[in-house]
Amino acid sequence: MATAAAIHAVIAPGWDMVVAMLVGAAIGTTVHLAAMALCGPFLGMWQVMVPGSIIGMYGGMLFGMRNSMQAAGWAEVLIVGALLGICAVAAVQIYDGVLRGPRAGAE
Amino acid sequence: MIDAARRKWDRAARTYDFVTRADERRYGRAKQQLFETMHGRCLMLAVGTGHDLAHCPPGLTIHALDISRAMLERAREPAAHYPGRVMLVQMDARRLAFRDATFDSIATVCTFCSVPDPVVGLRELHRVLKPDGRLLLFEHVRSRVGPIAMMQDLLTPLSRRLGPDLNRDTFGNVARAGFRVVREENVYLDIVKAGEAVRGVG
Numbered sequence: 001m002a003t004a005a006a007i008h009a010v011i012a013p014g015w016d017m018v019v020a021m022l023v024g025a026a027i028g029t030t031v032h033l034a035a036m037a038l039c040g041p042f043l044g045m046w047q048v049m050v051p052g053s054i055i056g057m058y059g060g061m062l063f064g065m066r067n068s069m070q071a072a073g074w075a076e077v078l079i080v081g082a083l084l085g086i087c088a089v090a091a092v093q094i095y096d097g098v099l100r101g102p103r104a105g106a107e
Numbered sequence: 108m109i110d111a112a113r114r115k116w117d118r119a120a121r122t123y124d125f126v127t128r129a130d131e132r133r134y135g136r137a138k139q140q141l142f143e144t145m146h147g148r149c150l151m152l153a154v155g156t157g158h159d160l161a162h163c164p165p166g167l168t169i170h171a172l173d174i175s176r177a178m179l180e181r182a183r184e185p186a187a188h189y190p191g192r193v194m195l196v197q198m199d200a201r202r203l204a205f206r207d208a209t210f211d212s213i214a215t216v217c218t219f220c221s222v223p224d225p226v227v228g229l230r231e232l233h234r235v236l237k238p239d240g241r242l243l244l245f246e247h248v249r250s251r252v253g254p255i256a257m258m259q260d261l262l263t264p265l266s267r268r269l270g271p272d273l274n275r276d277t278f279g280n281v282a283r284a285g286f287r288v289v290r291e292e293n294v295y296l297d298i299v300k301a302g303e304a305v306r307g308v309g
Contacts, residue, residue, distance in 0.1 A: 033265075044129040046247070046295050053258035095252075096296050103291040103300075 002035065003028045003055055004081025007063040008072065015068040024064020025057050032056025051085075051092045059084050109174070109199060112223060116175035119270055123156050123178070131158055134245070137294045138162040138216065141243050141301045147211030150235065152200055153218035157182030163214070165190040170205075172198045200228040205235045214243045219280060220271035229284030233306060242286060242304040249274040250298050259298075278302060 006027050011020050032052040040048045063081070066072065072080075139162040146167070151159065154171035155178050163169065171186065171193050173179050179195045186193040198204060200222045213232050222228040232242060250256045259273040266273050278288055278300065286304035294301055 029261075040129070041126050042129055044133050044295075045126070046298055047129075047133070049262075050255055050258075050296065050298070053262075054254065057258060057261075058254065092296070099293045099297050100295075101293060103293060103297075 001078050001081040001085060003031045003059055004063050004077045004084070005074075006031050007060060008067055008074065008077045011064050011067040013068060013071050015064075017065050017068050020064040020068035021061045022064070024060040024062070024067070026060070028056035028058075028060020028063070029053070030056075031060075051089045054088045054092070055085055059088070109223075112221070113174050113176075115268075115270070116173070116221075117177040120156065120175055120177035120181055124158065124181070134294060134299065135162060137301055138245050141245055141303075142214055144241060144303075145212040145214060145243065148209060150205075150210045150213045150232075152213065152215045152232070153221065154178070154182050154195070155216075157185030157195075159214075159216045160185045160189045160193060163189070163191075168192045168194075170194050170196060170210075172196050172200070172203075174199055201231060203231045203235050207234050208237045208240075209235045211237055211240050212243065213240065214245075216245045217247060217271065219244075219246055219277045220248075220273070220275050225275060225277065225280045226283050229280055229286070233285045236306055238306055240306070242281070244277070244281065244300070244302045244304065245294075246275075246277045246302075247271075247273070247299045248277045248297075250296060252297065255296070255298070282307075 007024050010027060011023060032055065035052050036045065036048050138159060142162050143164055145164055149167050149169045151169050151171045154160070154173050160171065168191065171182065174197065176197055179197055182195055186195055200218065201224055213236055219225045219228065236242060249259055256274065263273045278291060281288055281304050285307050287307040288302055288304045290303040292301045
């Protein structure tokens with residue numbers, strides 16, 4: 001949500017899509033780093049860093065492109081941002097469940 | 108390089124316990140399980156502020172090393188509470204002042220993400236570990252998942268200024284230093300891992 005809001009405040013319709021994508025990734029990564037510094041000590045560094053980087057870097061690209069193409073309202077921006085955040089955190093948790101445990105290959 | 112590393116970890120000592128408090132809660136049990144086989148003369152590398160001593164079985168004699176004097180100062184209290192013998196020593200992992208085959212167990216917690224020249228440090232561990240000894244590793248490593256690995260690569264130049272590298276191939280380095288990895292377990296994704304290694308041939 002924070003990523004989507006920050007990008008919405010900066011990138012407006014009419015931006016070149018590639019520039020919007022790059023700027024979106026940069027803003028998203030900055031928001032992610034701030035979230036990591038604030039939330040990492042309470043939730044776990046990796047637990048914030050991994051979904052945060054997906055939302056920040058890759059989500060930032062998507063939000064940047066979206067904002068360059070269409071005029072979206074704040075409500076839509078925040079709802080879609082929250083949805084992406086929930087999906088990213090859930091996907092990482094499911095993947096963690098898949099990967100966790102002894103790794104084949106070691107003796 | 109060694110002075111820079113020492114200064115970095117001296118600075119980090121001020122906030123280390125606060126920054127790692129959630130990680131300590133999450134991974135404490137996994138560390139305890141990993142360390143339950145520690146026995147005999149033990150070496151704990153990069154003991155930091157000493158909170159990992161609480162996960163060691165009681166009654167051991169542990170040489171607990173760190174490059175940072177500030178970290179060791181903070182480790183005094185946990186060391187005093189450990190029900191065994193802990194000797195806190197300031198030492199560089201790449202130049203250990205111990206004889207060959209001294210230790211039965213060596214434990215590392217998030218150590219080889221930070222040691223410059225990790226293979227050199229691990230070869231030192233290989234030297235001071237007894238032939239039937241065990242190296243116990245709790246380390247974070249570079250993911251094999253492309254998008255996550257890319258993020259780790261991108262953030263490492265920043266994280267290195269404040270603390271560890273995020274993208275080390277520590278289990279690969281363990282093998283490069285002459286160990287044989289006998290157990291490798293994912294604790295969080297394929298980034299945070301617990302493992303055991305023994306001295307390989309040669």
